Amino acid sequence: xxxxxxxxxxxxxxxxxxxxxxxxxxxxxxxxxxxxxxxxxxxxxxxxxxxxxxxxxxxxxxxxxxxxxxxxxxxxxxxxxxxxxxxxxxxxxxxxxxxxxxxxxxxxxxxxxxx
Amino acid sequence: xxxxxxxxxxxxxxxxxxxxxxxxxxxxxxxxxxxxxxxxxxxxxxxxxxxxxxxxxxxxxxxxxxxxxxxxxxxxxxxxxxxxxxxxxxxxxxxxxxxxxxxxxxxxxxxxxxx
Numbered sequence: 001x002x003x004x005x006x007x008x009x010x011x012x013x014x015x016x017x018x019x020x021x022x023x024x025x026x027x028x029x030x031x032x033x034x035x036x037x038x039x040x041x042x043x044x045x046x047x048x049x050x051x052x053x054x055x056x057x058x059x060x061x062x063x064x065x066x067x068x069x070x071x072x073x074x075x076x077x078x079x080x081x082x083x084x085x086x087x088x089x090x091x092x093x094x095x096x097x098x099x100x101x102x103x104x105x106x107x108x109x110x111x112x113x114x115x
Numbered sequence: 116x117x118x119x120x121x122x123x124x125x126x127x128x129x130x131x132x133x134x135x136x137x138x139x140x141x142x143x144x145x146x147x148x149x150x151x152x153x154x155x156x157x158x159x160x161x162x163x164x165x166x167x168x169x170x171x172x173x174x175x176x177x178x179x180x181x182x183x184x185x186x187x188x189x190x191x192x193x194x195x196x197x198x199x200x201x202x203x204x205x206x207x208x209x210x211x212x213x214x215x216x217x218x219x220x221x222x223x224x225x226x227x228x229x230x
Contacts, residue, residue, distance in 0.1 A: 043218075106160070
């Protein structure tokens with residue numbers, strides 16, 4: 001059974017650009033959550049999607065957005081990139097509407113560098 | 116709101132000796148608690164989880180953790196450290212009902228194994 005797949009693995013973007021990251025959950029999983037990992041702030045919750053609907057959102061500016069498709073694949077978009085957006089972006093999938101009781105299975109992440 | 120404090124940013128032990136990684140949590144609910152491990156340039160792997168069943172939880176690779184409600188602690192232990200255990204460990208708390216905070220991560224404990 002394939003795990004959570006995140007693409008691309010690495011990205012370099014310039015300030016002011018926008019970027020789209022993709023996450024394909026484990027087959028059968030309908031919940032996808034996104035996290036940002038930085039050395040200074042650690043791992044922070046971005047948002048969670050279930051059945052194409054955003055269920056929860058962390059404390060991030062509106063430049064961070066996402067969506068989920070009918071096949072449960074999810075994308076997150078960051079517009080008007082800032083240097084501080086450089087981070088490892090992790091995606092987690094689970095069966096249920098929330099990773100709360102299960103913890104979720106994580107992908108290897110996308111390393112975004114903003115220059 | 117929920118929070119988690121990992122009491123040590125770095126822990127160094129000799130190979131073959133016991134490992135103790137300390138974690139305290141705060142939650143308004145009866146929380147779900149997890150330990151994740153992250154090896155360099157890898158995603159997060161779930162070691163074990165507590166979801167209100169047995170208070171002593173056994174995980175993969177010989178790790179276990181004990182949930183102590185009176186002490187609001189969920190410390191991770193392993194009887195004998197192996198070189199392959201060197202990694203970053205995260206204690207995580209969550210509202211099992213799927214609250215708005217997603218998974219809340221501690222800052223991490225870097226485990227160093229001395230030969």
